[in-house]
Amino acid sequence: MQRILLLASNPLQDNQDEVSLPLYRMSVSAGIPLPTDEDIEEEIDLNSFLIKHPNSTFFARVIGDAENFDGIRDGDILVIDTYQKPDDGKLILIQMNKNLTIRRYRMFDDQEYIQTPNGQYLPINSSFFDTLDYVGQITFIIHSLKAY
Numbered sequence: 001m002q003r004i005l006l007l008a009s010n011p012l013q014d015n016q017d018e019v020s021l022p023l024y025r026m027s028v029s030a031g032i033p034l035p036t037d038e039d040i041e042e043e044i045d046l047n048s049f050l051i052k053h054p055n056s057t058f059f060a061r062v063i064g065d066a067e068n069f070d071g072i073r074d075g076d077i078l079v080i081d082t083y084q085k086p087d088d089g090k091l092i093l094i095q096m097n098k099n100l101t102i103r104r105y106r107m108f109d110d111q112e113y114i115q116t117p118n119g120q121y122l123p124i125n126s127s128f129f130d131t132l133d134y135v136g137q138i139t140f141i142i143h144s145l146k147a148y
Helices: 046-050
Strands: 003-008 020-024 040-045 057-063 077-081 091-096 099-108 111-115 121-123 132-142
Touching: 040 046, 046 132, 057 132, 099 132
Parallel strands: none
Antiparallel strands: 003 057, 020 040, 057 077, 077 132, 091 099, 091 132, 099 111, 111 121
């Protein structure tokens, strides 16, 4: 079974300093070469890169293994934007029958559907659900490369 653990309701505070990290323009090989300062393309603040709407963005951690979308695994951190309206084909976080879950939002012939990991399309206005509430669109998935 998979659960979603909410991590933060406001990831950016007004008093936090920005932290910019270099983005190198060089290609990455599996070898030893180390980048130099002249290879820096720009500096990136990960808060600004990952979070477009700070007051309506939060993080959630995926707990448990289950069949899921786009390689989402146990321990991954989801960046969820509650301001952004769902776009067709994008992953969303919904509260379905009192549980948080990940689904793909689909739109066909002006009808809204959620797509399950096994490819079923369920109409959003279906009586199949006791409750179905849109929480937000998943904008980024952060996961470690540690062995599972």
